Amino acid sequence: MLRALRMLVPKVGLYVGGAGVLAMVLLILAEIVSTKLFNYSLPYVLEYTEYLVPVIVFWGAAYALAEGAHVRADILVHRFPVNVRRWIFLAGYVLGLTFLALIFAHLFSVTWLSFKMNRYSFYPSPSPLWPPQLFASIGLGLFILQLILEIIDMALEILRDRRAKGRRPDGGTAEADSGQRRQEWIS
Amino acid sequence: MDLLTVISLYVSALIVLIFFGVPIVFALGTVAAGSLYLANPALSLALGQLTWDGMTSFILSAIPMFVFMGYMLFESGLSKRIYEGIHPLMDRLLPGGLLHSNIVVGAAFAACSGSSLASCATIGVVALPEMEKRGYDRSIAAGSVAAGGTLGILIPPSISLIVFGAMTDQSIGQLFLGGVIPGIILTAAYMLYIAFRIRLSPALVSGNVMAERPSWGVCFRSLARTWPVVILFVGVMGSIYSGIATPTESAAIGCALTFVIAAGHGFLTRDVMARALAGSIKTTAMVLCIYWAAKLMGIYLTYDQITARLSAMLLALDLSPFIMLLTLVLFYLVLGMLMDGLAAMVMTLPLTFPIVVSLGFDPIWYGVLLTMLIECGLLTPPVGMNLFILQGLRPEYPFGVLVRGALPFFYTLLLVIALLIAFPGLVTYLPRLVYP
Numbered sequence: 001m002l003r004a005l006r007m008l009v010p011k012v013g014l015y016v017g018g019a020g021v022l023a024m025v026l027l028i029l030a031e032i033v034s035t036k037l038f039n040y041s042l043p044y045v046l047e048y049t050e051y052l053v054p055v056i057v058f059w060g061a062a063y064a065l066a067e068g069a070h071v072r073a074d075i076l077v078h079r080f081p082v083n084v085r086r087w088i089f090l091a092g093y094v095l096g097l098t099f100l101a102l103i104f105a106h107l108f109s110v111t112w113l114s115f116k117m118n119r120y121s122f123y124p125s126p127s128p129l130w131p132p133q134l135f136a137s138i139g140l141g142l143f144i145l146q147l148i149l150e151i152i153d154m155a156l157e158i159l160r161d162r163r164a165k166g167r168r169p170d171g172g173t174a175e176a177d178s179g180q181r182r183q184e185w186i187s
Numbered sequence: 188m189d190l191l192t193v194i195s196l197y198v199s200a201l202i203v204l205i206f207f208g209v210p211i212v213f214a215l216g217t218v219a220a221g222s223l224y225l226a227n228p229a230l231s232l233a234l235g236q237l238t239w240d241g242m243t244s245f246i247l248s249a250i251p252m253f254v255f256m257g258y259m260l261f262e263s264g265l266s267k268r269i270y271e272g273i274h275p276l277m278d279r280l281l282p283g284g285l286l287h288s289n290i291v292v293g294a295a296f297a298a299c300s301g302s303s304l305a306s307c308a309t310i311g312v313v314a315l316p317e318m319e320k321r322g323y324d325r326s327i328a329a330g331s332v333a334a335g336g337t338l339g340i341l342i343p344p345s346i347s348l349i350v351f352g353a354m355t356d357q358s359i360g361q362l363f364l365g366g367v368i369p370g371i372i373l374t375a376a377y378m379l380y381i382a383f384r385i386r387l388s389p390a391l392v393s394g395n396v397m398a399e400r401p402s403w404g405v406c407f408r409s410l411a412r413t414w415p416v417v418i419l420f421v422g423v424m425g426s427i428y429s430g431i432a433t434p435t436e437s438a439a440i441g442c443a444l445t446f447v448i449a450a451g452h453g454f455l456t457r458d459v460m461a462r463a464l465a466g467s468i469k470t471t472a473m474v475l476c477i478y479w480a481a482k483l484m485g486i487y488l489t490y491d492q493i494t495a496r497l498s499a500m501l502l503a504l505d506l507s508p509f510i511m512l513l514t515l516v517l518f519y520l521v522l523g524m525l526m527d528g529l530a531a532m533v534m535t536l537p538l539t540f541p542i543v544v545s546l547g548f549d550p551i552w553y554g555v556l557l558t559m560l561i562e563c564g565l566l567t568p569p570v571g572m573n574l575f576i577l578q579g580l581r582p583e584y585p586f587g588v589l590v591r592g593a594l595p596f597f598y599t600l601l602l603v604i605a606l607l608i609a610f611p612g613l614v615t616y617l618p619r620l621v622y623p
Contacts, residue, residue, distance in 0.1 A: 013468075014464075014465055014468055017468040017471075017472065017561070018455055018464035018465070019467055020251075021251045021252070021255050021464060021467060021468070023438045024248055024251060024252060025252055025255070025442045025443065028248075028252075028435065028436055028438075029439050029440075029441035032431075032432060032436055032439065032440065033437070036431070046245060048249065049245060049248050049435070050243040050244060050245050051243055052248065053242050053243060053244060053247050053248050053475070054238075054239065054243060054252075054297055056243060056468070056471060056472070056475075057471065057472050057475040057476060059478065060468040060469070060471060060472035061382075061472040061473070061476050063465075063468055063469065064468065064469045064472035064473050064476075067469055069469040069470070069472065069473045070210040070211070070212055070213075070472075070529050071210065071211055071473060071475065071477075071526070071527040072208050072209065072210045072211060072474055073205050073206075073208070073211070073525055073526035073527075074208040075206075075525060076206045076207065076208070077207060077208035079205075085208070088207050088208055089208060090213075091207075092204070092207065092208060092209030092210065092211075092213060093213070095204070095209060095211030095213055095214075095217050096209070096210060096212070096216070096217070098217065099213055099216040099217045099220055100213075100216075102220055102231075102234060103216070103220070103234055103235065103238055105235075105236030106231075106232065106233075106234040106236075106238070106241065107235035107238055108235070109235055110235035110236050110239060111235075116350070129341050132367040133239060136242075143520075170370075
């Protein structure tokens with residue numbers, strides 16, 4: 001299950017984000033052609049181009065997270081031992097999860113309000129706001145899901161290392177002792 | 188709470204989170220959401236609406252498209268073709284021609300894409316093996332590639348200038364124009380430095396220049412192959428300044444032209460498109476997530492009138508604006524050494540921009556200056572991205588050699604920054620001419 005999610009989540013993020021970029025290019029090209037050649041501005045283009053930005057960013061953020069593309073200043077942390085570093089990164093991700101969950105809850109409630117109150121955009125050809133808001137919210141949800149997967153991975157690594165240390169009286173690392181341990185289990 | 192306490196708390200929270208390796212988007216976002224909640228719990232309820240309003244912007248939509256265009260140029264191999272088209276002429280005209288090619292191609296690539304990293308990687312892949320074969324000194328060879336790459340974020344269309352414009356409500360057209368003269372000066376300054384170094388120590392490009400001088404015929408035939416640069420530059424920049432398109436529309440035009448040119452050359456496969464899309468999604472999500480968090484931060488700073496109060500306090504100190512600016516320059520230089528430059532710009536802009544404007548500096552000039560300060564960070568250890576790209580391409584080059592090669596270009600960049608501070612007209616002349 002976890003493995004399947006690890007494969008699926010970034011891929012979905014990449015596909016939707018990529019489709020968003022292509023759709024954006026095509027929409028704007030269509031608008032340019034229509035305005036310049038036929039002197040007619042296509043309805044919804046400007047508006048939906050704007051809506052595509054949060055869609056690309058939030059869906060794409062899940063993929064970027066899986067690829068380690070979200071920048072961090074790790075020059076100080078890299079001086080710490082691996083175990084400490086893992087704890088720090090885990091804490092950072094938990095903090096990030098809190099922030100994203102908060103935003104997700106509020107963005108979702110904005111979407112719900114838009115749906116309930118039948119809100120429309122302030123454009124010459126107004127369209128309902130809740131569909132793009134919902135789509136962006138789901139993207140943010142995917143970002144959160146990827147972050148949870150990263151947190152689980154990191155927590156599992158910490159646990160594995162602790163177990164490995166616990167088995168050894170001298171507290172050595174899992175990597176150093178893996179061969180010997182395998183022999184013990186076999187016997 | 189008094190102003191200094193609030194600022195100290197805000198800055199310390201950010202410093203602790205960022206330098207403990209928390210991804211910048213989470214560090215900024217957490218501090219922003221926390222500050223908004225502390226300032227007024229009711230305000231945190233608006234986080235959803237603020238997120239939606241902050242991210243749905245027509246100007247911002249230029250970013251994914253310009254990034255995509257850059258990746259298409261890179262992944263399709265068109266950028267390599269541009270390099271191969273320019274370097275014979277440089278070889279013919281100047282001693283150490285390949286070093287000059289790295290700078291000129293960096294500028295040409297910048298004029299049609301806007302991504303420093305793609306530019307650096309492209310030039311590095313093609314130029315480093317060739318320069319090695321010809322016995323060029325490794326240090327200056329690597330330095331020139333890294334420096335050529337820095338031009339990507341200054342010469343328009345520049346992603347960093349779009350982000351600056353979106354965050355500060357400045358005209359992207361004016362910002363792009365503001366980057367033109369500094370871009371040309373910086374290109375010339377890099378080339379002057381290379382010429383000067385080679386004159387002082389000809390051994391740096393030992394025994395190859397005269398022997399392999401290409402004929403004029405070869406030069407012009409090769410140069411003719413760089414027509415995509417002209418088409419892309421005219422398509423993107425020409426469409427903006429002729430009034431045909433907005434910067435966002437010009438990004439779509441650039442994508443379409445790159446697609447057609449790459450497909451026309453037979454370079455555009457499904458694999459190339461997939462890699463270009465993946466690269467652009469990663470970069471766009473990273474940059475715009477930080478933008479989003481910084482935007483929330485900016486809302487808090489405005490709500491609590493932090494920047495206004497800070498500006499008033501600094502003005503009351505009656506310090507010379509020049510000293511304040513110098514402090515900011517030093518601050519960005521140090522910050523650029525410690526973290527990604529664009530991230531540094533986005534996270535600090537809500538605080539520094541109002542101060543700089545209240546000190547009487549021109550916003551367009553500040554945008555260009557800030558972009559150049561970010562460029563410095565690409566060349567300086569420990570997190571100079573262009574240096575890392577070069578090390579990835581040539582792992583056998585010791586990092587020290589790369590740093591030694593890049594440092595003189597960093598000093599050249601500092602000299603040009605000093606020139607812009609002394610003569611702000613170099614930035615503001617063109618925008619004022621075109622947008623009176």
